[in-house]
Amino acid sequence: SQKIEQNSEALNIQEGKTATLTCNYTNYSPAYLQWYRQDPGRGPVFLLLIRENEKEKRKERLKVTFDTTLKQSLFHITASQPADSATYLCALENSGNTPLVFGKGTRLSVIA
């Protein structure tokens, strides 16, 4: 069966450290993978998209990798800040023009 798994429900890290979140998928062959941020009481907000032929994508303190052999994407936040505390969702395309499929998310808490 098809699955998207994000490594843990919650992750606590110290301010200034690098947070690493994992998204693993099974029985999908996505050409694109996206990461979203969701704050309590709000809808998700797009952060980054990575294509299957890209190994890595960066945006400011964010870095995403995409390993189609391991069927895994890693999401890194360097020099983390308390304001980075949120739930982070990975999403991938199922096939063609079908809706994105979202993981359950990882709730990140950055402790000052």
Next chain:
Amino acid sequence: GAGVSQSPSNKVTEKGKDVELRCDPISGHTALYWYRQSLGQGLEFLIYFQGNSAPDKSGLPSDRFSAERTGGSVSTLTIQRTQQEDSAVYLCASSLGSGGWETQYFGPGTRLLVL
């Protein structure tokens, strides 16, 4: 420009009543999605509209749920004979197109509580 808006922001209803939730997508976006998010859970896909194509209803949990999109713009999600397990946040999103590379822009959601 305006983002995706949803109304009402909160809705409390009694079991057995019907409710209508509204979504105003970003102007010009051809794709519109409805999701449900229960407390502490991920996004559960409900239904998806793309242009003039027939909607993808594969995520609707029962025939009590229906949605329409009028004039390729505003969408209404209707839940008939609500049950307590329907309590959740209902999120709407829109995107320019429907490819896997398209960014989805989400509304703030409607929080539904069925008593």
